[in-house]
Structure formats: structure tokens, C-alpha cells
Amino acid sequence: MSAILIAVNGPQAGEWPALLRAHAKGRDIRVWPQAVGDLADIAYACVWMAPHGLLAGLPKLRGIINLGAGVDHLLADPALPDVPVARVAHPDLTARVVEYVVLHVLMHHRRQRTYDAQQRDRIWKVHEQPTANEVAVGVMGLGVIGRAAAEAIARLGFQVAGWSRTQRSVAGVATFHGAAGLDLFLARTEILVCLLPQTPATEGLLNLALFRKLKHDGRAGGAVLINAGRGRLQVDADILAALDEGALAGATLDVFPQEPLPSDSPLWSHPGITITPHNAGDIAPHAFAAEVIAQIERFERGLPLDNLIDRQRGY
Numbered sequence: 658m659s660a661i662l663i664a665v666n667g668p669q670a671g672e673w674p675a676l677l678r679a680h681a682k683g684r685d686i687r688v689w690p691q692a693v694g695d696l697a698d699i700a701y702a703c704v705w706m707a708p709h710g711l712l713a714g715l716p717k718l719r720g721i722i723n724l725g726a727g728v729d730h731l732l733a734d735p736a737l738p739d740v741p742v743a744r745v746a747h748p749d750l751t752a753r754v755v756e757y758v759v760l761h762v763l764m765h766h767r768r769q770r771t772y773d774a775q776q777r778d779r780i781w782k783v784h785e786q787p788t789a790n791e792v793a794v795g796v797m798g799l800g801v802i803g804r805a806a807a808e809a810i811a812r813l814g815f816q817v818a819g820w821s822r823t824q825r826s827v828a829g830v831a832t833f834h835g836a837a838g839l840d841l842f843l844a845r846t847e848i849l850v851c852l853l854p855q856t857p858a859t860e861g862l863l864n865l866a867l868f869r870k871l872k873h874d875g876r877a878g879g880a881v882l883i884n885a886g887r888g889r890l891q892v893d894a895d896i897l898a899a900l901d902e903g904a905l906a907g908a909t910l911d912v913f914p915q916e917p918l919p920s921d922s923p924l925w926s927h928p929g930i931t932i933t934p935h936n937a938g939d940i941a942p943h944a945f946a947a948e949v950i951a952q953i954e955r956f957e958r959g960l961p962l963d964n965l966i967d968r969q970r971g972y
């Protein structure tokens with residue numbers, strides 16, 4: 658039976674082999690870089706941040722499973738073989754990112770960074786607090802994760818809007834789409850949540866001109882950016898400029914154009930910025946391993962892989 662290659666770069670690399678073997682019933686599982694064996698045996702590759710060029714060396718490759726939601730690193734491989742590419746779209750990953758979004762929307766809404774600073778200085782002072790239904794949140798990206806995040810924020814009572822490439826409809830959420838819908842979406846948004854993929858159309862989108870179009874005079878007390886999509890969507894210097902001129906009142910950033918964020922980045926020490934190390938969501942291998950094998954088995958019975966990506970679209 659054809660072999661499955663696991664090529665994972667990052668902290669989860671050690672977890673996948675045993676988990677996939679447990680579900681694969683004696684199937685030949687190869688692990689990059691230590692035990693790849695004869696490349697001509699490999700029919701499927703399960704990858705995350707694998708080095709570019711690796712997959713081009715697999716002459717019998719039939720399918721690729723990206724062990725994360727974003728496929729930007731994989732699609733940037735100039736030698737990516739022309740086989741179907743599937744990605745993770747799993748409730749475990751969605752729930753983790755939704756938690757992150759809810760946490761940071763509420764952190765800004767409830768002025769938690771101000772109270773953290775006050776605590777350090779032993780200051781007992783209450784600030785005016787709008788209710789959620791007075792504050793407008795906008796979610797960029799209404800895919801598997803963005804839609805779930807928009808619904809969760811709406812359940813908290815916020816006025817929620819969403820923006821996508823094509824027209825989408827989400828109960829309780831005002832939806833906008835395409836270039837034509839962007840300015841209207843921004844003009845009513847105080848807390849901007851970005852859950853877009855990185856594609857040629859989205860790179861650099863989160864820039865000063867865009868931040869200036871947000872709603873600044875609402876009850877949130879200024880506009881806020883939460884980016885848990887991809888780092889190359891944001892222009893770091895523009896975030897700093899927007900904070901300085903007041904186009905942004907705060908930002909939570911989970912992703913950066915360069916990761917890890919260099920230690921000399923001015924983002925680290927800006928009082929208006931909250932930084933997390935790209936941890937909004939990671940698929941838990943134990944939650945997804947059975948599904949990886951089930952997908953491959955379905956594919957071998959002639960069914961398509963789930964959650965196929967479209968190379969032309971870039972996601």
C-alpha cells in the first residue's frame with residue numbers, strides 16, 4: 658500500500674507520527690526528515706511549513722493535506738506538484754480561534770489593558786463602560802472560522818458585520834462583500850477583526866488608509882484592530898502610525914510579516930498593542946489525526962478530499 662509522508666516543521670512535529678500510525682492500521686508512514694525512505698513509495702503528504710521543493714521530489718504523489726487552515730506557505734512553493742491540496746477546517750481549530758477573538762474583543766471592550774496598567778500602579782478608578790449592543794464589530798473573512806467568530810460575537814450582543822470576497826449571509830450579521838462593500842463595512846466598524854487568508858489580493862490590506870476609514874466616534878472610544886489572519890496582511894509601520902495619529906486606539910496582533918517577531922520590533926513595547934505568538938489557533942493533532950486517515954481512505958475509494966483549496970483563488 659502506498660506510503661504517507663508527514664513533513665511538519667514546528668512544535669507539533671513529534672506528535673503526528675504516532676497519532677497517524679494509531680489510526681492507519683499498519684500503513685507505511687514516513688517521517689521527514691529522519692525516515693523518508695524511497696520517495697517513489699509516497700502517495701500522500703501531510704504537511705505544515707515543510708521546506709519548499711520537498712514535495713516536487715515525490716514522483717507518485719496523489720494528494721497533499723495541509724495540517725493547518727492557512728495555505729499561504731504551501732502555495733508559495735514554486736515547485737508545488739499539481740495534485741489536489743486539502744486543508745484543515747475542523748471544529749477544534751475553529752473553536753480555538755473563536756475563543757481568541759472573543760477574548761480580545763472583550764479585552765478591548767472592557768478596557769482591560771487600562772485596568773491592568775491601573776493595577777500595576779494601585780489605582781482604583783472606574784471608566785465609563787458602554788454595553789455590547791452600542792459597539793460595532795466587523796469581521797473580515799466569513800469562512801469557516803470568520804463566520805463562527807461573527808456568530809459568537811453577535812451572541813454577546815455586539816452589532817456585528819462581516820466582509821467577504823463573495824456575497825455571504827450569516828444570521829444576525831450584516832454582510833458586505835468585495836471592493837464595493839469594503840468602505841461601507843469599514844465606516845460602521847469600531848473593532849475590526851481580521852480572519853482573512855493571505856493571498857495576492859489581501860496582502861498589505863491592513864494599512865493606514867484602511868484604518869482611517871474605520872468608525873472612530875462610536876461608543877467603543879476609538880477603532881481597534883485584531884489580526885489573527887496572517888501577518889502579511891498588515892503593514893506594521895502603518896499600525897504604529899495609526900496608533901500615533903489616533904486612527905487606531907489599540908491593536909491585538911497574533912500574526913506578523915516576520916515570525917517570530919524580531920526582538921527589536923517597536924511593536925513589542927507600544928502600550929496600545931497586545932502581542933501573542935501566533936497562538937490564536939493550532940489544530941490539536943489528536944483531534945484531527947483520525948480525520949486525516951479517513952480522508953485518504955475516502956480519496957482511495959474515489960471520493961474527493963474535503964476542504965480542497967483553489968489555487969487560483971489562493972485559499
Ligand code: NDP
Nearest residue numbers: 726727798799800801802803821822823854858885937938
Ligand atoms: P476560509 O477559506 O474558510 O475563509 C476565508 C474567508 O476569507 C472567506 O470568507 C473568503 O471569502 C474571505 N476572503 C478571501 N479572500 C478575500 C478577499 N480578497 N476579499 C474579501 N474576503 C476574502 O478560511 P478559514 O476561515 O478556515 O481561515 C481563515 C484564515 O485564518 C486562514 O487562512 C489563516 O490564515 C487564518 N488562521 C489563523 C490562525 C492563527 O493561529 N492565527 C489559525 C487558523 C487560521 P468567500 O467567503 O467569498 O470565499
Ligand code: OXD
Nearest residue numbers: 725726727938939940
Ligand atoms: C493555521 C494557523 O493556519 O495555525 O492553521 O495559523
